[in-house]
Amino acid sequence: MPKVLISDKMSSEAEAALKARGVDVDYKPGLSPEELKSILPAYDGIAIRSATKLTADLIDAATNLKVIGRAGIGVDNVDIPTASKRGVIVMNAPFGNAATTAELTVALALAAARHIPAATASTRLGKWEKNGFMGRELCGKVLGIIGTGNIGSLVVERFLGLKMRVLAFDPFISKQRAEDLGVSLCPTLDEFWPQIDVLTVHTPLIPATRHIVNAAAFERMKKGVIIVNCARGGIIDEAALYEALKSGKVFAAGLDVFEVEPARSNPLFELDNVVFTPHLGASTHEAQVKVAVQIAEQIADYLLKGTVQNALNIPAVSEGELVTLRPYLNLADKLGTTLGQLNESGIKRIEVLFEGEVAALSRKPITNMVLNSLLKPMLSGVNLVNAPLIAEERGIEVVEAVRRHSNKGFTSALGVTITTEDRERCITGTLLYGKEPRIVAMNNIPIEATPEGSLLFVANNDAPGLIGRVGTILGEAQINIANFHLGRKEIGGRAIAFINVDQDVPREVMEKLTSVPNVIEVKLVRY
Template identity: 40%
Template sequence: MYKVLVKEKISDAAISYLEEHAEVIIGYDFGEEEFFKNIEIVDGLIIRSGTKVTKELLDRARNLKVIGRAGTGVDNIDIDEATNKGIIVVNTPDSNTISAAEHTLALMFALVRNIPQAYISMRDGKWERKRFQGKELAGKTLGVIGLGRIGYEVSIRAKGLKMDVIAYDPYMPDKRFENAGIKRARDLKSLLTVSDIITIHVPKTKEKPEVIGEEEFKYIKEGAYIINCARGGLINEKLLYEYIRNGKVRGAALDVFTKEPPINNPLLELPNVIFTPHLGASTSEAQYRAGLNIVKSVLDILNGDFTPNIVNLPHTGEHIEKIKDFIKLAEVMGSLFVQISKMPVDEIIIEYMGEPSSLNTDIIGRFFLKEFLTPIVQDVVNYVNSPLIAKRRGINIKEIKNPNVKDYKNLIKVIGHSGNTYNTLAGAVFEKGDLRIVMIDDYPIDLMPSENMLVITNMDKPGMIGKVGTILGKYQINIAGLRLGRIKKGGMAKIVLNLDNEVPRDVILEIAGQEGIVDAIFVKLQD
């Protein structure tokens, strides 16, 4: 029978279920020495956010096969080291959806009716009815940034309160908005200018850690409220403080902070800011689901079954060895495709031509979807759950296998449809580890992908490359490589530049504003 160490508290029902299928070691009170001693003998480990799973710990875990995180975040686990050791990491991202949505609404009610402030006033023996006059929610416009699991649940509940709901999510298909009767904002600016209350429900990414920063604050409607129950740092807290102080923002409700706990955070001193200590998932129901779901996932892994919430994938085994170059190509293409696609995608067609058509294309496609979805969803996306998340977002996935291919030994081609418009991307493996992008939006090209790239659409006429090079040189941005592609002489063309460093937004705008240049997109690929 497998041994599972439960290091942090989960529901009694989850423990009872686990005890029916495994030998359970309860380690709630373990110190470091006892923890390290027991990790040597167990097959599974279940934790929450309070346990650090470090390389030092994993080096002692000779039998460990799976780590279960009861909750969503896995930043307390050394994922790379776990993967290197063939240890699977699983979590429970769906367990707190309703709780987080309800907490958002609770903060919204409390914020507009001054409930915490009135409570404190009465505790002090006061009776200040005029001071705490609030506002109705009915008829107000709620701006929802991110229409994923939690954002959607918040939206449909707000509709029930007779609020007008507008949402911004460039990666969601129109159908998701239409089904819920939610107005779609064409961009973030158009949402901010009309919203009486703004709530954020998007992931925090390395590429864009701030959703509401200096530029966005300029467009916020006078007297608006802001709510953040998603991730700390999505709002520039310094600017939020300033805009509340000067009255442009009426108030804020925060469950998360850039630094937690928020010691010496000046926002805590403002009378029209209310806050809770990261309680979005803290309900008995969410904790019950998290515990039971993580126990079932851990047991699935130990019994050799797949579970929908695997965070990592150990790159071992002969089947992975045969397709690892195509997996890497698919990851590069997924990351590139999401950054060059300017519209929400409702269908993705992946065509495998030549050599990959005879391989396990299902796994290859899952890795493409993992990289395509990761920047745009709140969930941790992995190769197992990526098709499920795509389906939830209304994206139809179609796979085509074609053993015949012209010009290349192998080719993977992706077409992303949004109504009557589409984007295309194709890539190939030339030699072992030599990955190339050979087509972008139907333009043939021979591109070796790199960490920093600039993709430009321009008129095919003299002087275009010179204009771009002059601007980049002015800002000390070095060009490491350059590739050109066009369909016909004198039509439109693509310029793709490999760069040594990132391109600031204002430089991109300057390039895009040049005569003859239609578009300029900076692309960041992670190692």
């Protein structure tokens, strides 16, 4: 039974969802890093929110950890590169709190535009200062939005309802997607800043977005702009925002996030034209339940079924996709395993060729499986998560190629070619009856072989008597031949054989086979 630790405060429904699926759960929020480090080796998975900081040393200590689940969107509290190197999947729950955060964005924009917190405080004191809180109307103004992903798209929808025009800066969406959202795309920030009346940001905090809203940006904006940040502290340069608010360049701001959290003190707190909330983007009962249940179900599905959803360091595969992909993943595993055990030298290039129907499927999971199975015989600690990183670290070029129609006569075929310092090997496989893996070509020589059990590979020059000698050596060693598959291109040319054997082949037998005249290479592949 897989075991999962919930190390942050989370809805009790997360624990219930894990247990209902047959996962053992420990709920232990508030552990110190030292306490966490001491118990992590006992767990297959961990569910966190923002309080737990999974640093490199903690992930390294979690020797059995397979999955990290973040109940929410931001994962800046997880060392993803270390997790990837250790083969740990990192997944989040990007949809559960999207509506809640979008609603808070609108609330902060309206509260800032109409001075609602300050007016509330004044009215509570009985001052009735009607002329002291002159606000701004949003209807008909231009909302500038940076980032139109899960949350950003919902924010757009809500501000369009306020009859605002929306201008978006997002290099990762197409013109068609922008049209579908009802926004105008701005190609550069230099063109973006002068046009907006209200700014909201909805991107992760990464080096490219840190202080993307800075003093130079404020200088280019209209006087009287309103700034809202419900994404991540650090996207907006707080020192520059402070000066812009004091000078009147920025009319007002609404901030839910800060560069340093918890924000016990901040120069911005001195200003009356800023609305603050303590990182409440996901803080509604509905959102807390949604993200907790979502991440619990995702963790359970991965540990029990191998289904990957909303992963940040591996291609995600839904349960429905997995049904279609699974036979091809099995085929990719067999092909990668075969080449990995045949190879003897450093690999420079790996090409995965998708032919026919398989070309229409999600290719990344299949490529990852090829890399995983191919590299495993040569390197320890390789898995589906870190295989692409390990290949990249070793300077291996990985290429995907697509051929919509197979030129080998199959409705679907998968080919893998590896290039080393001194040679190139290629293997092609297909699915028999749509589910059973078969090798159908090796080094461009047609053959049909079943990749299972122990498979003896023999490369030779086509010559009379060779099959008999090979069979005799195996028979004398009491090794039973289950299947003997032969392939050649022309009489007297290069030939190959794949021999399914029922027993392992000892080293001395391999040496005898290699010494047979006209035999070029003999290898044993174990599946």
